[in-house]
Amino acid sequence: RLYPQPRIDDSPTTIIGFNHVGINVLDLDKMLAFYQKATGYELLERTVVANDEAADELFGQKGISYESAILKGPNMLLELREFANQQDTLLKKMPPQGPGITHTCYQSAMTASGFARFKEAGAEILTRGGAPVDLGGYGVTYAYAYDPEGNMLELEQMSERLIRLQIGTEWARQHPLWMTQVAIISPDLQRLVAFYQRVLGIKPYRMGSYAHNPGFDKIANLDSLAFDAAWFGMDGQGKKLELMQYVHPPTPPNPPPRALTAPGYTFSFEVLDIQQEYERLKKLGVRFVSTPQVLGPFRTVFAYDVDGNVFALRQALQDTSIYSLQNF
Structure with missing residues (x-):
């Protein structure tokens, strides 16, 4: 295959690639039906998270409650999450020019x-x-x-x-x-x-x-x-x-960083050593929401990039996990 160079395989970090693209949604049933019909991806799990101290710490909010659905594409996961605290949010279309x-x-x-x-x-x-x-x-x-x-x-x-x-x-x-x-x-x-x-x-x-x-x-x-x-x-x-x-048309200025539970896209980099990457990036000035937390099949931590966009680092708890890129 003709792959671009350099690529993540050439990195000295323990990052191995995109693990997932996530979408925070308002209507999980409707959005799951849409993406299952459009993609044909396998539904791995549908889970409710509530009254969970690790989730509260991970998202930086008390009383976090959500339902999620994980679809497995051929080369990464597609995850949909419906948060209980976003039901009154008004939706708007993302313009192509962002930000x-x-x-x-x-x-x-x-x-x-x-x-x-x-x-x-x-x-x-x-x-x-x-x-x-x-x-x-x-x-x-x-x-x-x-x-x-x-x-x-x-x-x-x-x-x-x-x-x-x-x-x-x-x-x-x-x-x-x-x-x-x-x-x-x-x-x-x-x-x-x-x-x-x-x-x-x-x-x-x-x-x-x-x-x-x-x-x-x-x-x-x-x-x-x-x-x-x-x-x-x-x-x-x-x-x-x-x-x-x-x-x-010019990309507008960045708005204030949005809440982790707000509707829209998120994504994660899968890593082989999350503690090492957390400490490395903290030294580089990356702003994290919490320390790495165990939730579901991963240790996860959320961070903000310099524009205020949310991304995550993830490490699978088991090398044989079906959720890990290592087993796709």
């Missing part, structure tokens, strides 16, 4: 279109014309869409040739829809890149400025779109951390 964690991405073969699956499940298509856009004839089509609660997602359809080179034909045949990225939009791209370079211990494998392409305008439904971007190579098929700053 914040704006979307994750689902890739598929053109012959087994993920776009078609999400559209059939009821996704609201943002991309102009209601169909994926071919940016340059290099074997990928792109579209943006919204789930039922206004969380944006990207849908990429790949040619057989590109799948053979980057993903693996047999793997893609066995896993027709896979997750690839966490996308964070920032008003200060250079600062955010520097932060994640320190966290991950590797440099971006690609950086660039992009403009004057009508295809971009169609995908994001924005006129004269221009942006700067950087990508960090993660683990497995197609996985990357995508950092962007919109130049036109």
